Amino acid sequence: MVAFVKRVDLEIPDNRITEALTKVGLDVINVTRLNRKHGNIPTSTTKITFKNANNRNTFIHTGLQVDSVHFNAEAASQNKNASTMLHLSSIQSCSKVLQNKTHQNGKKSLEETTKRLFESLQQKIKKIEQTISSVETLINDDIISSSSSSHSDEDIQIVNNNNHKTNETK
Incomplete structure (x- = not known):
């Protein structure tokens, strides 16, 4: 259970704070002066860890009295950045x-x-194959019909002569 005391004079050492709290009957585990983010320079804020919640709650109501100087205490609150990070972590997951x-x-x-495109492609290939087959059949039929009804040059000549003669008689 943690509490903070702000604006504690830098001249007051941690052990004097521990003694003052022990004298009034509070079970203190640790007293730590917080340092600045940049560098190892102590600040006027002190973090105090208590053995249980009752000790911490009593301390928050009474405050810190060192010699004749009184300091107000406040309970530690949840770090908003940690809460945000937890929220972001759940969003990320x-x-x-x-x-x-x-x-x-x-x-x-x-x-x-x-699969759909492949099936469509297969259908188009089948249509192309059917078209090719039809064209081949037509070509083969044409070849067969032209070879079975092949005329000799004379027949063609006669037909041509007859046509020519009919044109002349008219």
Whole structure:
């Protein structure tokens, strides 16, 4: 259980604070002067750790009395940055879950699209093969019909002569 005391004179050492709290019957585990973020310079804020919540609550109501100087105490509150980080951590894990689901759904969708396109391609190939087969059949039929009804040059000549004569008589 932690409490903080702000604006404690830098001249007052941690052990004097511990003695003052012990004299009034509070069980103190640790007294630590907080340091600045940059450098190892102590601040006027002191962190006090108590054995149990009752000791801490009593201390918060009474404050710190060292010699003739009184300091107000305040309970430690949850670090808002830690709470935000916890929230962000849960958002990130949710994001990862959604990303994995999206990846799986995307993969499934991709597989379905690929399957559909492949089936469409197979149908088009079958139509092309049928068209080629029809054209080959037509060509073969044409070759067969032209070879079975092949005329000799004389027949063609006669037909041509007859046509020519009919044109002249008219």
